[in-house]
Amino acid sequence: MGRTPNDFVDFVITSPPYDDVRNYNGYSFQFEEIAQALYRVMKPGGVVIWVVADATINGSETGTSFRQALYFKKIGFRIHDTMIYYKNNPMPQTGNRYHQHFEYMFAFSKGKPKTFHPISETTKYRGLANMKNRGKSGSLDYEKVERTKEKKVGNVFGYSVGGGISTKDKIAYNHPAIFPEKLVIDQMETWTNKNDLVYDPFMGSGTTAKVAHLLKRQWIGSEISQEYIEIAVRRLEENGGKID
Numbered sequence: 001m002g003r004t005p006n007d008f009v010d011f012v013i014t015s016p017p018y019d020d021v022r023n024y025n026g027y028s029f030q031f032e033e034i035a036q037a038l039y040r041v042m043k044p045g046g047v048v049i050w051v052v053a054d055a056t057i058n059g060s061e062t063g064t065s066f067r068q069a070l071y072f073k074k075i076g077f078r079i080h081d082t083m084i085y086y087k088n089n090p091m092p093q094t095g096n097r098y099h100q101h102f103e104y105m106f107a108f109s110k111g112k113p114k115t116f117h118p119i120s121e122t123t124k125y126r127g128l129a130n131m132k133n134r135g136k137s138g139s140l141d142y143e144k145v146e147r148t149k150e151k152k153v154g155n156v157f158g159y160s161v162g163g164g165i166s167t168k169d170k171i172a173y174n175h176p177a178i179f180p181e182k183l184v185i186d187q188m189e190t191w192t193n194k195n196d197l198v199y200d201p202f203m204g205s206g207t208t209a210k211v212a213h214l215l216k217r218q219w220i221g222s223e224i225s226q227e228y229i230e231i232a233v234r235r236l237e238e239n240g241g242k243i244d
Ligand SMILES: C[S@@+](CC[C@H](N)C(=O)[O-])C[C@H]1O[C@@H](n2cnc3c(N)ncnc32)[C@H](O)[C@@H]1O
Pocket: 014, 015, 016, 017, 024, 027, 028, 029, 030, 175, 177, 178, 179, 201, 202, 203, 204, 205, 206, 207, 208, 222, 223, 224, 225, 228
């Protein structure tokens, strides 16, 4: 990111390595430095989708997600929306906690988001409307109506995860923590337009790059592990893209 100009990137979607939950070949990252660099490289109105959850250490959730969100705010981002990535089929948990069904999906924006194409759904509603005529007794008769209308979806997004579901690309499963592709599609379509520049600072198996390629966005990415870069390269090639 150090080589990326200021105000350059339209959209980031990423999932950082958090709380040392997994040991990605021993690499670590400097959260504050990276958050500040993200602020610098984002265009005004650009949006960062930061997908993160807490580990439980010594019986307590770490609070890392909240601390990171507040740090992003401190350095100038807006916490535009705290969305939830709901896992339809989470890993079962033992002990005295409910199953961990979700991760946070923070939307941080550099000023007011410049692009928003909300996902909508068709809803049916029934009700009484339109006074039709007066009944003999003078009471009011209302027409029973059934209508459909489009409305924005809520900010909890459910996805099924796991082998063969998160992606059809077999090679991606050589990485331990891949995004479900549909999550990236939904967020990228919401916050970007064709040809926008998308960046993933923790690219892993290259899900962001693949989706950007298929949705005709431009993309750049960073990944520290050579092993994962090779996975991303092959995955891109299998999907008609390439990495320079
Ligand atoms: C949660 S994974 C990302 C997975 C990705 N979203 C996907 O769909 O495959 C986090 C990635 O960050 C990488 N990473 C860790 N420290 C890094 C650093 N300092 N710079 C760049 N990448 C780093 C890890 O190697 C790992 O692949």
